[in-house]
Amino acid sequence: MPIIEVSGLxxxxxxxxxxxxxxxxxxxxxxxxxxxxxxxPSGCGKSTLxxxxxxxxxxTRGEARIDGERVCGxxxxxxGMVFQDPTLLPWKTALANxxxxxxxxxxxxxxxxxxxxxxxxxxxxxxxxEHYPHELSGGMxxxxxIARGLAQDPPLILMDEPFAALDExxxxxxxxxxxxxxxxxxxxxxxxxxSLSEAIYLSDAVxxxxxxxxxxxxxxxxxxxxxxxxxxxxxAAFGAxxxxxxxxxxxxx
Amino acid sequence: xxxxxxGYLIFIxxxxxxxxxxxxxxxxxPDLLPPPSAVGATLWQFLHDRRFLSxxxxxxxxxxxxxxxxAPLAISTGFLLGERLHLAETFNPLxxxxxxxxxxxxxxxxxxxxxxxxxxxxxxxxxxxxxxILINSFAAVRSIPRPLVxxxxxxxxxxxxxYTRIYLPAMLPLVLTGLRLGMIFCIIGVLLAEMYAxxxxxxxxxxxxxxGQQVPELIAGIVLISVLTIAVNEAMRLPELRLARFHxxxxxx
Numbered sequence: 196m197p198i199i200e201v202s203g204l205x206x207x208x209x210x211x212x213x214x215x216x217x218x219x220x221x222x223x224x225x226x227x228x229x230x231x232x233x234x235x236p237s238g239c240g241k242s243t244l245x246x247x248x249x250x251x252x253x254x255t256r257g258e259a260r261i262d263g264e265r266v267c268g269x270x271x272x273x274x275g276m277v278f279q280d281p282t283l284l285p286w287k288t289a290l291a292n293x294x295x296x297x298x299x300x301x302x303x304x305x306x307x308x309x310x311x312x313x314x315x316x317x318x319x320x321x322x323x324x325e326h327y328p329h330e331l332s333g334g335m336x337x338x339x340x341i342a343r344g345l346a347q348d349p350p351l352i353l354m355d356e357p358f359a360a361l362d363e364x365x366x367x368x369x370x371x372x373x374x375x376x377x378x379x380x381x382x383x384x385x386x387x388x389x390s391l392s393e394a395i396y397l398s399d400a401v402x403x404x405x406x407x408x409x410x411x412x413x414x415x416x417x418x419x420x421x422x423x424x425x426x427x428x429x430x431a432a433f434g435a436x437x438x439x440x441x442x443x444x445x446x447x448x
Numbered sequence: 449x450x451x452x453x454x455g456y457l458i459f460i461x462x463x464x465x466x467x468x469x470x471x472x473x474x475x476x477x478p479d480l481l482p483p484p485s486a487v488g489a490t491l492w493q494f495l496h497d498r499r500f501l502s503x504x505x506x507x508x509x510x511x512x513x514x515x516x517x518x519a520p521l522a523i524s525t526g527f528l529l530g531e532r533l534h535l536a537e538t539f540n541p542l543x544x545x546x547x548x549x550x551x552x553x554x555x556x557x558x559x560x561x562x563x564x565x566x567x568x569x570x571x572x573x574x575x576x577x578x579x580x581i582l583i584n585s586f587a588a589v590r591s592i593p594r595p596l597v598x599x600x601x602x603x604x605x606x607x608x609x610x611y612t613r614i615y616l617p618a619m620l621p622l623v624l625t626g627l628r629l630g631m632i633f634c635i636i637g638v639l640l641a642e643m644y645a646x647x648x649x650x651x652x653x654x655x656x657x658x659x660g661q662q663v664p665e666l667i668a669g670i671v672l673i674s675v676l677t678i679a680v681n682e683a684m685r686l687p688e689l690r691l692a693r694f695h696x697x698x699x700x701x
Contacts, residue, residue, distance in 0.1 A: 249602050250602070269604055271603050276599070276602045280593075280595050284614070284617070295600075296603035343603075346603075
């Protein structure tokens with residue numbers, strides 16, 4: 196059963212007299228437990244689509260359903276999110292930041308402490324529990340943000356270019372670790388990136404979006420066996436897929 | 449910290465020693481610059497002088513009443529303008545015009561409107577404190593990173609929770625700065641009003657001592673008020689410094 200069902204989704208922004216059409220007729224479905232990545236030229240509406248899925252903005256037409264329920268606002272029990280900026284609260288420690296979603300929900304202190312300490316361990320930051328965000332590196336902050344996205348134990352995690360601000364090495368490492376976390380937790384991940392290599396390496400399938408107004412022009416299944424090693428990035432099969440996506444995006448402009 | 453403290457001590461000792469010497473050797477006109485020992489003795493008398501202490505209490509009272517009225521008014525106006533930008537477009541230029549004009553030129557108008565006395569001093573203190581607290585509160589609202597609010601919404605924060613958990617702590621440092629500056633402006637306003645026209649209060653005493661060429665009293669009054677205002681300022685700066693560490697580096701990102 197699909198966890199994300201999007202049908203006929205369109206979004207127009209009313210700027211001045213000419214409305215800007217960010218998304219035009221987007222339809223797709225994502226099965227439970229999959230790692231799906233969305234790629235496309237910059238400004239094609241990827242982030243808009245994610246914000247609609249997160250319930251932050253309403254669509255102009257069409258609908259999005261998550262776990263069978265129509266999205267008309269944030270659904271914290273079903274959707275966790277990791278943003279491009281870590282968006283951690285600067286006045287809270289790493290552990291307290293991970294606890295924040297549970298705190299909002301009104302969970303008891305002892306229970307949320309226990310769960311969040313486990314999450315901190317999952318992202319490999321146990322020793323940094325009492326550190327404040329400004330005392331952590333960019334990669335560490337994003338790990339905290341991932342743990343926070345998992346805190347309410349939602350079946351779906353949306354990720355909006357979470358590694359875009361990181362350096363190449365950290366980024367590769369984070370991708371690798373994210374796959375491990377994904378395998379351990381069994382979540383569905385819907386991931387946005389500019390990096391085709393990152394998309395192919397991480398995903399079960401890559402959705403390719405056209406330039407604005409955004410539509411899904413192709414869904415490409417990625418069949419490399421798991422667990423994946425970084426070596427596959429250099430393989431001929433990997434290169435062939437990357438070329439194919441590259442041409443799709445270039446032609447879609 | 450220790451060396452800085454030692455430095456201050458040495459500076460004060462040298463300053464007082466030099467001053468005493470200059471006065472005793474009559475390098476400076478002793479009528480204009482009495483030695484610190486004489487000023488110190490006058491200060492000591494002040495602290496046992498009922499009349500002086502009651503004037504000091506009156507001035508402090510005027511400042512406190514003005515501040516306690518101005519602060520909540522100014523914070524709520526700043527908050528409102530920060531949240532409703534179409535209002536800010538109209539009113540912000542106005543606030544800046546008002547801040548550009550030296551308020552002292554309005555003092556005669558205040559006296560015509562409110563007479564000479566407690567009310568006039570308080571109102572003059574309020575108008576001095578109000579605008580500077582307002583612009584800082586406005587800036588505090590605008591400084592809240594929008595992605596933090598979006599993240600909180602995705603994790604299920606209610607409107608109230610967004611205000612208490614995100615707005616309040618994020619605004620605190622700038623609001624505190626505004627309050628501290630507002631307190632200084634408030635003191636300026638009240639003292640100015642007392643010096644210009646008053647029957648009571650420290651400002652009036654200082655003005656009279658100047659008129660009557662009672663230099664030791666005059667200098668002692670100046671020293672006392674300087675010390676008191678520095679103490680107030682430093683006390684209000686402590687929480688700001690404590691909070692500042694969260695807002696350094698990329699803490700908010």
